[in-house]
Amino acid sequence: MRATLTLIRRELTAYFLSPIAYVVLVVFLLVTGGLFFGRATALTEHGPRGMEFPMQIILGHWIFWVIFLLIPPVLTMRLFAEERSSGTLEMLLTAPLKDWQVVAAKFIACFAFYLILWLPTLLYLPVLLDFNWKTFHFEIDPRPALTSYIGLAFAGAMFLSIGMFVSSLVRSQIVAALVAILFNLTFMLGGFLRPEMDTASWGYKLLYFFSVPLHFYLDFTRGLIDSRHLILYCSVALFSLFLTVRSLESRQWR
Amino acid sequence: MKMMIDVEHLTKYYGDYAAVRDVSFSVNEGQVVGFLGPNGAGKSTTMRILAGYLTATSGKVNIAGFDVFWNPVEVRRRIGYMPESCPLYPEMRVEEYLRFRAGLKGVYGSARRSRIDYVVRRCWLEDVRRQLIGTLSKGYRQRVGLADALVANPQLLILDEPTAGLDPAQIRETRTLIRELGKEHTVLLSTHILSEVTRTCDHVIIINKGQVALDRSLKGGDTAEQLEELFVRITGSEDDSPRRMAAIRS
Numbered sequence: 195m196r197a198t199l200t201l202i203r204r205e206l207t208a209y210f211l212s213p214i215a216y217v218v219l220v221v222f223l224l225v226t227g228g229l230f231f232g233r234a235t236a237l238t239e240h241g242p243r244g245m246e247f248p249m250q251i252i253l254g255h256w257i258f259w260v261i262f263l264l265i266p267p268v269l270t271m272r273l274f275a276e277e278r279s280s281g282t283l284e285m286l287l288t289a290p291l292k293d294w295q296v297v298a299a300k301f302i303a304c305f306a307f308y309l310i311l312w313l314p315t316l317l318y319l320p321v322l323l324d325f326n327w328k329t330f331h332f333e334i335d336p337r338p339a340l341t342s343y344i345g346l347a348f349a350g351a352m353f354l355s356i357g358m359f360v361s362s363l364v365r366s367q368i369v370a371a372l373v374a375i376l377f378n379l380t381f382m383l384g385g386f387l388r389p390e391m392d393t394a395s396w397g398y399k400l401l402y403f404f405s406v407p408l409h410f411y412l413d414f415t416r417g418l419i420d421s422r423h424l425i426l427y428c429s430v431a432l433f434s435l436f437l438t439v440r441s442l443e444s445r446q447w448r
Numbered sequence: 449m450k451m452m453i454d455v456e457h458l459t460k461y462y463g464d465y466a467a468v469r470d471v472s473f474s475v476n477e478g479q480v481v482g483f484l485g486p487n488g489a490g491k492s493t494t495m496r497i498l499a500g501y502l503t504a505t506s507g508k509v510n511i512a513g514f515d516v517f518w519n520p521v522e523v524r525r526r527i528g529y530m531p532e533s534c535p536l537y538p539e540m541r542v543e544e545y546l547r548f549r550a551g552l553k554g555v556y557g558s559a560r561r562s563r564i565d566y567v568v569r570r571c572w573l574e575d576v577r578r579q580l581i582g583t584l585s586k587g588y589r590q591r592v593g594l595a596d597a598l599v600a601n602p603q604l605l606i607l608d609e610p611t612a613g614l615d616p617a618q619i620r621e622t623r624t625l626i627r628e629l630g631k632e633h634t635v636l637l638s639t640h641i642l643s644e645v646t647r648t649c650d651h652v653i654i655i656n657k658g659q660v661a662l663d664r665s666l667k668g669g670d671t672a673e674q675l676e677e678l679f680v681r682i683t684g685s686e687d688d689s690p691r692r693m694a695a696i697r698s
Contacts, residue, residue, distance in 0.1 A: 200551030204540075211539040281535030285596075288499045289552040290524040379548075446503040 198295045201286075205303030209269075215307065218268055222311055226252050230318050248322040248334060249342035249415040252315070257409045263382050266350065269307065270357030271367040273300050274438075275431045279365045293442045297435060300360055307351045328346070338417035347412035348427040349406050353378055355434035360434035362441040381406050450477045451510075452634045453498065455638040458507035460493050467493045471507075472534055475651070476601075480630035482645035483638035484675075486683050491638040492532055494599075494655070495608050498636070499529040502566040506518035511601060528597030529586065532608040534589050538582030542573055542592055545581060546599055553600035562619045570625065594622070598629070607637040609653065611644060623648050642679060643672040656683050 197322055209215040233251040235353050245251060252258055277283040319325070324333035329447060357374040389397045402408055407425045453475040460468040468490040477480050485491050496502040498509060500520045537545060550560045568574055572589040577583060581592060582664045590610065597605055609648040610626065611619045623629065626648045629635060639645060645652050646666060652675070654662035661682040 196556060197552050197554060200548060203551075204548045208537070208539065208592045281531070281533050282537060284496075284501050284531055285529075285535055285549075286552075288501050288524055288527070290554065291552060292521060302528045428675070445501075448503075 197289070197291050201291070201296065202297035202303045202306075205273075205300055206306055209307045210301070212272070213233045214268060214272070218265055219311060222261060222265060223314055225257060226315055226318075228320075229258060233275040234321065247338045247415045247417070249339050250411065251322065251414050252318075253342060253346075253407075253410045254296060256343050256407075259382060262353075263378050265311075266353035267357045267360075267371040267378065269362050270304055270354055270374065271371040272361070273304065273358050274362040274442075275364050275367045275370045279367075287442070287445075292419070294439045297358070297362075297438045297442065301355060301435060301438075304354050304358065305351055308354060309347070312346060312350075334419070338415055341419050342410065342415050344416045344419065345410055345423065348424055348431075349409070352431045352434075353381075355431040355438070359434040359438045359441065362438045380404065449533065450476070452477045452479075452512055454496075454508075454510040455498075456508040456510075456626045458494065458497065458509060459505050460490075460497060460502065461505045466658050468497070468504075468637065471655070471658070471660050473653055473660055473663050475634060475636060477634055478630075479651050480626070480649045481637070481651045481653060482501060483648035483653055483655065484640065484642070484645055485638075488659040489655045492608055494532075495529075495606050495636070495638060499527055499531075499606055500524050514650055522624040525600075526603045527667055528600065528602035528605045530586060530593045530597040530605075530610060532612065534593040536581045536589060536592060539580065541578055541580055542584075543568070543577045545592065546595055549596045550599045555600050563599055563601065567598045570598065571595040572621065586613045587615065590614060590618075590622075594625075603634060603639075605633050605635045607635065608639055609639055611639065611641065619644075632658045639696065642675045646675055 229252050233255070237245055274283065277286060287293070295378070319332075319336070319339060322334070323336050323339060325331075326333050356377050357370070360374040360377065361367075361370040364373070383401060383405055391401070402412075403422070403426065409420070412418075413420045413423065451474050455471075455474065456470055456472050458471040459466065471490070471494060483491050483495070487561075493502065498506050498511065498516065500516055500523055503517060512526045514522040516523050540548070546564045546567065547560065550556075550563060555563055568577055571594050573588070573591055573595060578586055581589065584592070590613070594607070594610060597607065607626070613620050614622060623644060626635060626637065630648070630650075635649075637644075637649070649666060651665045652662065653660060662678065
């Protein structure tokens with residue numbers, strides 16, 4: 195158990211020692227900050243401009259989802275691919291650590307970094323939710339923001355675990371990132387295709403199950419936690435983690 | 449004397465290519481064994497199987513009484529492994545890396561601090577303790593790899609070409625170190641430098657084309673020349689080799 199903690203600590207430190215993490219942080223914060231600024235400014239202009247729910251400022255715009263498509267693959271691409279190509283995987287797998295402990299430690303470190311990525315956006319909440327400093331109370335109902343963050347945590351776990359699985363299959367980090375982006379696209383399609391589709395057709399209903407941007411635009415940002423979405427995220431995440439452990443074990447079959 | 453390594457009929461195929469074929473040998477506790485062989489003979493493959501990174505196609509490997517396939521974690525707890533390429537994380541500092549590896553191997557707290565002080569001293573790493581591994585020369589990196597192998601005080605050290613790429617002074621220092629370590633640990637080291645085997649080891653195993661060609665103890669009298677003669681005879685011309693190996697063993 196403590197060995198796993200040691201590995202988690204080292205993996206998390208490794209993120210902060212690599213330039214990729216800082217590039218991701220900057221791009222992410224620029225995009226969310228830009229969206230926040232632009233849309234919040236739009237809200238205060240003259241004329242009829244509305245926003246149904248506060249988190250839709252960030253999560254309702256397609257630019258955010260393009261970034262969200264790219265970030266988990268970039269964060270996870272180095273997890274196994276770099277170790278395999280530099281040979282350090284051999285050192286990791288000859289330590290007295292079980293394969294699933296290695297996978298769990300890397301995933302936890304990666305997920306922790308993802309949560310750290312989202313922490314600065316909490317600064318937007320006092321503005322978005324109209325925090326009254328005198329009564330120490332949000333004037334606008336904060337629960338949709340809460341459900342949005344819950345959804346982001348689970349959806350992030352899903353994309354990160356997919357990225358980690360792909361990383362464990364290949365040697366090249368770039369290939370890992372590109373293939374992970376491809377996999378993630380299948381979960382994002384609805385968000386991009388939706389305006390052109392007939393929302394009553396069964397094709398759309400099927401797409402709705404899988405497309406994460408729709409989950410957020412229709413449910414999570416409105417304060418609705420739909421268990422179907424959470425079950426999708428959890429099951430795909432657990433399945434990907436299982437496959438990653440198996441992928442590591444597969445060296446024994448060769 | 450207790451048996452530290454017991455290898456029985458070990459075979460490893462990479463697809464159709466047999467890297468290791470029916471290799472059997474055993475190493476007793478406290479021995480320093482030299483694994484000798486030409487390039488591509490199967491030394492590294494055998495060592496990786498012993499360390500638990502690869503799995504054998506068939507055969508049995510017991511280390512300190514535990515089977516490498518059925519009980520890999522117990523085996524790895526008792527092994528300090530240093531691979532040929534000495535892979536390290538270039539973004540970490542030496543001390544940081546050793547703390548990490550010690551933590552992975554179950555050494556914590558004050559025991560970890562004292563072990564790290566000890567291996568840093570033993571492997572001549574005091575000067576580069578706080579240096580980034582990516583900035584170290586090859587010789588220092590090998591020492592970090594060796595320090596990593598030693599940090600949890602394992603019963604068995606498996607060193608794959610520990611002096612590869614070092615300059616003569618470093619080679620001499622490393623050999624002295626291995627001789628000293630041999631007094632407290634069991635050591636299995638692979639090399640193709642014959643003088644290394646005669647100077648540091650008390651037992652030699654020659655591997656050629658995936659099979660054990662020679663397995664005997666060195667009783668001080670063997671010189672590097674005698675070993676070289678044997679080595680050349682064993683790994684000589686291909687059509688003669690079964691006959692030669694039979695002649696050598698008799």
